[in-house]
Amino acid sequence: MPGTDDVEVVVFDVLGTMVDESGGLRAALHEALPASVDGASVERMLTVWQEHVEREQRRIGEGVRAYANSEVIDREAAERVAECAGLSDPAAIGQLARASQRLKPWPDSVAGLARLAGRFPVLGLSHAAPGALLRLNAYAGLRWHQALSGEEVRAYKPAPEVYRLAIEAAGCPAERVLMVAAHAWDLRGAQAAGMRTAYVRRPVGDPPRSTDTFDREVQSLEELAAALKVA
CATH class of the missing domain: 3.40.50.1000 (HAD superfamily/HAD-like)
Structure with missing residues (x-):
């Protein structure tokens, strides 16, 4: 060294x-999703989130997509999770989109x-x-x-x-x-x-x-x- x-x-x-990061996102998903959603489903939603972020950052790096900042990509990830989980409350989706700030x-x-x-x-x-x-x-x-x-x-x-x-x-x-x-x-x-x-x-x-x-x-x-x- x-x-x-x-x-x-x-x-x-x-x-x-x-x-x-993973722990914070997991906690935000538990908070946003209905109480009836089990731990395995939360883990699947976490994977949906992470895969979206990683894919979009990679596409930007490859020049396939124009630059978008992390807040835009996190909002997209939150909306994708909401669609998969049947979450429709705009306030809850907005709170989830800001999970990386907490x-x-x-x-x-x-x-x-x-x-x-x-x-x-x-x-x-x-x-x-x-x-x-x-x-x-x-x-x-x-x-x-x-x-x-x-x-x-x-x-x-x-x-x-x-x-x-x-x-x-x-x-x-x-x-x-x-x-x-x-x-x-x-x-x-x-x-x-x-x-x-x-x-x-x-x-x-x-x-x-x-x-x-x-x-x-x-x-x-x-x-x-x-x-x-x-x-």
């Missing part, structure tokens, strides 16, 4: 890495971020639209020196322009910027942009392959802070 003399800025993925942090996220922020400039780098990211950060208690949205470059990770956005904001060479994520695909994109990488394990996410060579794999943000010699 590069030492503190090498890393100048730490950049974090947000959804899944700092907040429990995600709880992982147990170590707030304290770990604060600890690292005492030593490094810390940036959030997210798919979330600026307004959604603002509300999510407030809800989860995440305090960044700067929070960046891929909407600024009208792209979703792993598009290289999203990582360049963070590198430009950091104001230092890419090899002095550490990208932290629970998604190996995200870290591969960061590597391709020349950034250092740290995989943090979460209950959900995309674990590294045997062929991945990230600078560090850690179990928590406390372990990452220790590796970076943060007091």
Whole structure:
């Protein structure tokens, strides 16, 4: 792992890495859907949501669809779930569409971020639209020196322009910027942009392959802070 003399800025993925995205969406579905809907049905609806988001972000990345921000895609996902589940209340559908703005942090996220922020400039780098990211950060208690949205470059990770956005904001060479994520695909994109990488394990996410060579794999943000010699 590069030492503190090498890393100048730490950049974090947000959804899944700092907040429990799947758990928050699951809770929102339980709240929105009728009480008679069982757990297995909720899991199916969660899959419908996630597959829609992933597919539309991929289509945008492939140039098949014009850019649409996360709030638009989340609204589409909520409407697709509502159609599948027979949910017709506009207020409930609207509340469900905003579920990604109400995600709880992982147990170590707030304290770990604060600890690292005492030593490094810390940036959030997210798919979330600026307004959604603002509300999510407030809800989860995440305090960044700067929070960046891929909407600024009208792209979703792993598009290289999203990582360049963070590198430009950091104001230092890419090899002095550490990208932290629970998604190996995200870290591969960061590597391709020349950034250092740290995989943090979460209950959900995309674990590294045997062929991945990230600078560090850690179990928590406390372990990452220790590796970076943060007091």
